[in-house]
Amino acid sequence: MNLILLGAPGAGKGTQAERICADYKIPHISTGDIFRKNIKEGTPVGLKAKSYIDKGQLVPDEVVVEIVALRLAEDDCKKGYLLDGFPRTVAQAKALDEIAKDLRVINIDVDLNALMDRITGRRVCPECGAGYHVSTKKGDKCDKCGATIVQRADDQPETVKKRLEVYVNQTAPLIEYYEKKGNLVTVDGMKSIAEVYEEVKKALR
Ligand code: AP5
Ligand code: MG
Secondary structure, eight states: OEEEEEEOTTSSHHHHHHHHHHHHTOOEEEHHHHHHHHHHHTOHHHHHHHHHHTTTOOOOHHHHHHHHHHHHTSGGGTTOEEEESOOOSHHHHHHHHHHOOSEEEEEEEOOGGGHHHHHHTEEEOTTTOOEEETTTOOSSBOTTTOOBOBOOTTOSHHHHHHHHHHIIIIITHHHHHHHHHTOEEEEETTSOHHHHHHHHHHHHO
């Protein structure tokens, strides 16, 4: 099963990916997580990506495509994988078509007006990547690994505004791109996390 999770910033891609990958036992490939790891480790890719991510802009296609191509060539992807946050432009989708087949796309549809609260209230674990929201999280320790959870550097209101703009202009056209190919299913991302996951499982059956 080769899956793509499509959706705006804060739509719940990472939240649903955690559940899907645990149940279906496939690797979770989040380009955002890969960049954040590189930024933390101070690698050349991290330094380059940071200048874009901090402004809410997309990292250039050629940088992202190369990283994903290398990742998909690893052994653990042979039995399937889940892509979270990639592709994000039509050029990336075309590049992916060259290296991947049997792709299924789940589009998490949300009201863009609800996303500012979701994103600015998000907290993440810098160690294991688990995600939370201040409205439901008790304490500041990760439930999975005990590390102190933090706010992502790009989750400040001004940067979020820019990310939403970028989504509308550069990523939303992918909905039509995959609709035309006939491999896209849309789920209602405004329902509760558990309800969205039920819809996802139904779509994958
Ligand atoms: P990335 O890390 O991919 O961020 P994003 O796409 O902006 O998406 P988010 O991670 O913000 O949202 P999410 O959909 O995962 O939501 P989550 O599940 O956490 O990318 C970051 C940056 O890296 C980009 O801006 C870009 O610069 C660069 N980049 C990455 N990939 C790239 C690419 N392919 N090309 C170029 N550049 C790239 O949920 C959000 C919050 O809402 C959480 O608090 C959660 O608990 C809560 N929540 C989730 N679901 C629900 C629900 N159903 N109801 C209520 N609350 C919910
Ligand atoms: Mg995410």
